[in-house]
Amino acid sequence: MIINNKRALIAWNGLQIILGAFIYAVAITDFLIPHQIGEGGVTGLTTIGYYALNIPPALTNIVANGILILIGFRFLDRQTVGYSLWAVIWISIFLKLPRLLNYHTTQTIIPAIAGGVLMGIAIGVIFRGGGTIAGSTILAKIMNRYFGMMTGSAMLFFDLIVAIPSGFIIGFQNMLLTIVELYVGAAVLNRFLSKFGARKAVTIITNQTEEITYELSQRLKQGITIINAKGYYHQEKQPMIYVICTNKQAAQLVPLISEIDPTAVVVVDDVHSVKGESIGKIL
Incomplete structure (x- = not known):
């Protein structure tokens, strides 16, 4: 979609980011947390904080991402940082809402794959709106801009840094499921972005x-x-x-x-x- 009016473009980007934030929150609250599947980056920290200390994910999300957004001011353009802040706010809002699907299964590979697909789509939609979800996506954007690494692959690298140690809290099996979820999310994101403007x-x-x-x-x-x-x-x-x-x-x-x-x-x-x-x- 081509929008020439600046205000209309900002409004359209803002709506895309809200949609992406909603999908992202559903992936966390309905697929990852109920099945004790971790995540990478700041989202991984939110799930670890919730499992270990019962800290509300919305609180961890807004605090940790706020710090990384400040880092983004140094390396990214102001528009991307502004849209990223908008995304973080809406993700925090949606994370505080009740679960939408109340889905639970003993076949934990299903929520791992479903969560990864939703994560990839959600981040792709937010990227199309010009923003990021802060956290590892800000670091991934920096790697993409200065080193040419594909955004999804860079995110996977930073997410694994958090996901692998999380095994001490969520267990070895759930850590493996987390890695599966992260890989699926990165693959979906790379595919999603490659189709943009195809x-x-x-x-x-x-x-x-x-x-x-x-x-x-x-x-x-x-x-x-x-x-x-x-x-x-x-x-x-x-x-x-x-x-x-x-x-x-x-x-x-x-x-x-x-x-x-x-x-x-x-x-x-x-x-x-x-x-x-x-x-x-x-x-």
């Missing part, structure tokens, strides 16, 4: 350049790039057509190209961003 890049080499370009322009109603290329073997100049489109459009264009020129060479690639401002959200 498009197809179609490159066409044909002797019917003008006709195909005209038909594509009529069909797509958007800009098309002509690249001046030269074949090395025959040393002949051969223009290439380059266009970025959606998956649905690509499925329609390939048969059209084949109809005009059955001998055309068509290369379809996945691309993840078509605007520079989106790059930070997909890594």
Whole structure:
């Protein structure tokens, strides 16, 4: 979704973060804590504090994340820090609400996987809104910005630092389930972010350049790039057509190209961003 009005964009991002915070809180209160499955980062500390000292998760969340948000001021832009604070506030609010599903099972691998999936989706939604959940995500954002590490993978690294020692409190089996949950969450997050802004890049080499370009322009109603290329073997100049489109459009264009020129060479690639401002959200 493209929103040009600044206030509308801020409101839309804020709503996305609220939705992500709600999903995140459901994962903790309905899947992790009832089955004594830990977490990483600050969330891991909240569950350990709850299991060992009966400290309310909302209190641990707001205090510990507040400290890490102050660190974020040093390394991240003010907008990201502001949105992160907004996320932490709403997560703390939702953590204080009664459980939504009251789900319980003796098959503890189920809540571990379900919690990981919900965690990955929740953090992905919050990232799309321009924020973080503070904690290890702030550290992961810093690693992503300065060292190029994928955000989900960086989060997994920092989360394991907390999750593995938690075995002394929640037990070895639950520690293993925690690692499963963290891995699933990181995999879902990486997948979620890679789909943000996903498009197809179609490159066409044909002797019917003008006709195909005209038909594509009529069909797509958007800009098309002509690249001046030269074949090395025959040393002949051969223009290439380059266009970025959606998956649905690509499925329609390939048969059209084949109809005009059955001998055309068509290369379809996945691309993840078509605007520079989106790059930070997909890594």
